[in-house]
Every structure is written in structure tokens, then in C-alpha cells.
Amino acid sequence: MEQAVLRLFEYFWGMFGLWDPLWALVKPVWPLVWVLMKIVAIILPLMLCVAYLTFWERKIIGWMQVRIGPNRVGPWGLLQPIADGMKLFFKEVLVPTGANKALFFVGPVMAIAPALAAWAVVPFFDGGALANLDAGLFYILGMTSMGIYGVIIAGWASNSKYPFLGAMRASAQMVSYEIAMGMALVTVLMISNSLNLSDIVRAQGRGWFADHGAGFLSWNWIPLLPMFVVYFISGVAETNRAPFDVVEGESEIVAGHMVEFSGMAFAMFFLAEYANMILVATLTSILFLGGWLSPVGFLPDGFHWLAVKISLFLFLFLWFRATFPRYRYDQIMRLGWKVFVPLTLVWIVVIGSWMVSPWNIFK
């Protein structure tokens, strides 16, 4: 890939006769430039996906409620996210009088930075990850657990009551569901015997069914069905999406930690939330639905399968939002601590016993 890109550049700049002086300039820092190019190749499509996910969300929820949804800007309303982005970009960023100025701006940055950094280890196809880290899954856990700081700092620095309540709710909720999420991942590690995301996907491509052309029955979702459900629901709770959106419950605390933010500062939180949604959908597809693997033997593996699976989970996110009423706060805590955590503990024991028994299929 690297050679192909280099040849393309050589051809393009060679037309103007500029290739040799340019290459002399770039060659010492080429590894850095190459990594930066890969980062841009991940972040740019991601941001575009975020923009069109908001559009898709409004359309889907519109259809589910027998409305049309956004349809004024561009054909079928397709330019709506661009218009929204422009509006947010040119809006004034207001800072409340009593706010802690530095932290007020650190908040949104702390929200979006981990949401983007986590993508570094996600494998999009075989060998297609920015960093093929041995502790990849652990790295993602670390990055997503830092997203909470953006919310807490923003809520505190606003020096306002609703944001502070939102921050308190967010920290309690995210810390609780992180535990269920981490425990669900332990079972995935146990059966794939690796923390490397690419290895986890490859482990799902092995097995009796995969050899007989029905790969989707070899994926992790069957032996780990309860963990699959726990992980995805915890993911919905981690991203503070409906029905777990008490953090920004409109009818109670207006918009939670985002109340005092406007313009791009607000847009940062928005981008972070949607980037996290896509991340949870991607991870669920990679860990439980075989990532880039094809469900059937006669079709080739590739990025398109991952895209289909991600879209499926993103649709579930939107479907949930249009369907379920918001959880009461104590019910959220009960679900996390009294249902999910014990369930994951039991399933770790079940998988553990299965693996030491003679019927172990995870070799």
C-alpha cells in the first residue's frame, strides 16, 4: 500500500517535474507523513459518517413517527448535515460569567480526543489497522474510559446547576456500565486467547461451521450470546444514548453537561457522542460478529462486511431511540449492577468450565 501511494505521488508530481526536489525534502520525515496520512484516511470518513449518521437518525425517526424528516436542503435533504455544520461553525461560543474559562474549553476537547484516539487499533480489514497493538482491546477500554472526563469537566466548569447534575449522573452511569462492559470482554478474551483485535477476528474464522461454508455460525455471538447482548446494551448506556440518556434528559435537566455550550464547543460534544456510537457498533461487530469476515463461504471477506454489520448496529441505536421511553435513574443502576454484572460473572464461569471440559471447541 505504501509503495502504491508513493508511486502515485511520483507520477503526479513528476508531471510538473517537481518530484525529485520534493522527495529530497520529504524523505527524512516520510514515516511520520505516512502515519499522518493514514490517520486522516480514518478520521475524515469517520467525521463524514458522523454527519450523515445525524441525518439518517432524523430521517429514520421521522419515518417511524410517520413524518418526512429533513427534506429542504439539497435533494432529499441530503445537504442538511452540511448546513447544520456551517451553522454551528459560525455561531458565537459563549462563556458563562462564573465559568472556569480554561476548563470550560478543555471539557469538549477531552470529550472528543479519546473518541477519536480509540480508532487507532480498530482493524477495518485483514491487516488494515493503524496500529496492530498486542493489547489492542485493553487500549480501547482505556481510551473509552477517559471520555467521561469531558463530561465531568464540562459540567463542573460551566458553574451552573443543570450541567453539574448532568455531570454527576454521567459519571455514576458510565463508571457502572464500564464494569459490565469490561467483564463481557473478558469472555471474548478467554475464547479467542488474545487481546489483539485482528487475532480476535481471525479466531472467529476458525471452526467446524467456518470450514463447511457457514462462517456466521462460528462467530462469537453464539457461545457468548448473553455477553453479546450485555455488551451492546452497556455500549448504548456508555454513549448516553436513549433509553439511557438521563445525562441529557431534556424534560429534567434540559441538556445536562451541554447546557452552557454553543457553536463549535457544543459541536465537539455532538461529534464525540456520534463517534462513540460508531465505535461501539464497530467493536460489537468485531468482537461478536466476526468483523470483516464473510458470513458465508462463497462470498469474499472484506471491509464491506464490516460496514454492513456496523450499519446494522447503528440502526439499532436509532431504533431504540424511537421506541423506548427513558429509564428511571434507579432502574439504570439496578440493570447495571444487579442484572448485568452478575450475569457476566456467571458466564465467565460457564465459559471457563466449558474450556477445561473435553468439549472445548475454542482451540
Place this chain on the structure above:
Amino acid sequence: MPMDFKTALFYILSTILVIAALRVVTARNPVHAVLFLVLAFFNASGLWLLLQAEFLAIALIVVYVGAVMVLFLFVVMMLDINLERLRQGFWSNLWLGGPIAVLMVIEMVAVLSARSFGLEAMPEPAAPAAGYSNTKALGMAIYTDYVYPFELASVILLVALIAAVVLNLRQRRDNKQLNPAEQIAIKRKDRVRIVSMPSEKE
């Protein structure tokens, strides 16, 4: 003499780490102090990454930055801390605190001096073989050689956890908690009675 990239990175990370650690104790606002502590942890984890201990580095982030410090921040934000009262006893307690601080510095210098941690005492470890995973090495060490100390530590943590719950457990009289199973099992006929009665006015 030009430095190689790793050395430069080491100096950047350690400079930020030292400054952040100093700010933890000097920051006037306790919330700022906690956030500087987070920054310090983050840079310490970067240093561990430079030592090729990626599992420990990420564990530091997950455990301390991701969980412990969030709860710290949570508590510090909720507390109404009076800075004047905290500073009150500074001069009157200095005669005790000062010598203890000096003693600690002397101890640290004695332990971490060049004699015990210099290049002669601690030579650079041999480059790991291909396919070496320190996650796996750590797991092997914890679950074979050190399995009893490890289990003991986890039992102590469990006891602390249960103790914390028991100490805070008290039945409140105004508790309005409901049993969700009972709530779901409610049927209409348990709550509503429809009475058929003739109208009272002609």
C-alpha cells in the same frame, strides 16, 4: 549532540510529569489539583510505554485515570472545601512536617541513587525475542509463581469492598424502593375496580 527520538520523548514526558506532580500539591483549586494528578498518571503511563511495558501502561490508564480518579474528581467536586481553613495550620505544623519531608527526600535519594539504579546496576535489558508478548509474560508470572500473593491481595480487596458497603448500609425510614418483579406482575384488576351503577340524575 542530537538526541534520538525516544530520549527526546522521555525528557518531554518526564518534564510534564514533574511539573504536573508539583502542581498537584501547589494548585489552589482542589479540582485543578485532581486534574493535574490525572495528567501526571498519563505521563507516567507514557514513560512505561517507552519501557515497552504496554500492558502495565494501559492498566495504569484504565484503573487510575479511568476509574479511581473519576471517583476522586466526583468527590472533590461535591465537597465544599474551605481553602482558608486548610491553610490555617501551615506555619504551626511546619516544625513537624518540614523534617519529615526532608527525611523522605533523603530516603528516596538513598534508594534511587545512581549506585543502585545507575547504568552499571541496571543495564539495558536484552531485546525481547520476536513474538514476545509482555501481556502473556505478566499473566504467566501472576497466575503461576505469584498465584497465592495475588489471590490474597484480591481477597483483601474484596473484604474492603464488603466492609465499605456494610459501613454505609442503613435502612432509611423514608425509603420508597419498590420490588421491580412485583411492579411488573401487577395486573389491571389488582388496581382498578369498575363499578356498574345507574346514573343518579334523570
